[in-house]
Amino acid sequence: MKVLDRFLNYVSFSTASDESSDTVPSTERQRALAARIAHELEVMGLSDVAVDGFGYVYAYLPATAGREGDEAIGFVAHMDTSPAVSGENVKARIVKYEGGDIDLGAAVLREAEFPFISRYKGQELVVTDGTTLLGADDKAGVAEIVSACEYLAFHPDVSHRAVAVCITPDEEIGRGADHFDYSRFKAKKAYTVDGGELGEIEYENFNAAAVRITVHGINIHPGSAKNKMKNAVLMAAELINRMPAAETPAHTEGYEGFYHITDISGDESQAVINMIVRDHDRERFERRKEFVEKLCAYMNSVYGEGTFVADITDTYYNMKEKILPHMELIEKAKAAMRSAGAQPVIVPIRGGTDGARLSWEGLPCPNLSTGGANFHSIFEFIPVESLEKMRDVLVYLAR
Numbered sequence: 001m002k003v004l005d006r007f008l009n010y011v012s013f014s015t016a017s018d019e020s021s022d023t024v025p026s027t028e029r030q031r032a033l034a035a036r037i038a039h040e041l042e043v044m045g046l047s048d049v050a051v052d053g054f055g056y057v058y059a060y061l062p063a064t065a066g067r068e069g070d071e072a073i074g075f076v077a078h079m080d081t082s083p084a085v086s087g088e089n090v091k092a093r094i095v096k097y098e099g100g101d102i103d104l105g106a107a108v109l110r111e112a113e114f115p116f117i118s119r120y121k122g123q124e125l126v127v128t129d130g131t132t133l134l135g136a137d138d139k140a141g142v143a144e145i146v147s148a149c150e151y152l153a154f155h156p157d158v159s160h161r162a163v164a165v166c167i168t169p170d171e172e173i174g175r176g177a178d179h180f181d182y183s184r185f186k187a188k189k190a191y192t193v194d195g196g197e198l199g200e201i202e203y204e205n206f207n208a209a210a211v212r213i214t215v216h217g218i219n220i221h222p223g224s225a226k227n228k229m230k231n232a233v234l235m236a237a238e239l240i241n242r243m244p245a246a247e248t249p250a251h252t253e254g255y256e257g258f259y260h261i262t263d264i265s266g267d268e269s270q271a272v273i274n275m276i277v278r279d280h281d282r283e284r285f286e287r288r289k290e291f292v293e294k295l296c297a298y299m300n301s302v303y304g305e306g307t308f309v310a311d312i313t314d315t316y317y318n319m320k321e322k323i324l325p326h327m328e329l330i331e332k333a334k335a336a337m338r339s340a341g342a343q344p345v346i347v348p349i350r351g352g353t354d355g356a357r358l359s360w361e362g363l364p365c366p367n368l369s370t371g372g373a374n375f376h377s378i379f380e381f382i383p384v385e386s387l388e389k390m391r392d393v394l395v396y397l398a399r
């Protein structure tokens, strides 16, 4: 089966995850795609194919004769799509891109807004009709992994090491690694195939913390409040004004970290400020958290002890320090990209990834491109050529 046909079949399944759900997987509909993927892997003759109770698909392709002693490699992708944009009734279509704008039907993908599309001139692109996302994030990754397994299963003359596969639900709502079963996944190193444009290799992500600052005020009738009222809302605003103005998401890029106030709420008696702190560098990340604590201490020296209470929780860490001892994973990925005719590009992730969780839990797991672009958007697309090349990249990595 062509990677494209497999991909088009997967995007016909509606698999959005749902943050408000307490079930695993978060949406029942993901199980239908899980069953389909497991069925395909089973027909190809992979062993230990199973969909577990949480909707995770596992499979194992044993090494060819003489390669049993080689270290197994794992491939991980996710089958859910972002709940941010509808993934229902996806009408994928292939257009030959001749340059300029692409009329999707319900919307126009404009070259002026997405100038990078010019590099796909002359290629066939899979696009949407402008009403839904496409689902290349991450059904392209799933299709590429399953197609690589198919290639290896049907080419017994191609020598390869053992391959472990896991397709997870609920990555888009941050739960993709929650129920990852390391005992079922028979590889000690892996790649997630969940990145963007062809050639991207990612092994650096943010260190992340969530900060909640509670401001305790004193409320008194405004008519008799002189020298008594301590308005929590005003004190919260003052703290926000003392945050570094240029170190916000709107003013940073690349490896630059930031403080991001996500919401504030409250009244005269009490106010709550929520913020997230991000930095690629662990040292700077620690200093950012210290800054928040020092600022609260300073504000307390002005308004009284206990007025500002900061509650800081680390959310995830940069996988870089877990990948550095295994840089052969990156070198092999670069070689694989080049062998498929793609230019490898190392990009820092300005966010988190399931691979970071897996890496910190003991499974070093950099992220590879899927080939797709404009994820979580009605403008999402993927070049047909990139689907095929990524299948070849994964075959190379298995060999």
Ligand SMILES: [Zn+2]
Pocket: 078, 137, 138, 171, 194
């Ligand atoms: Zn994804």
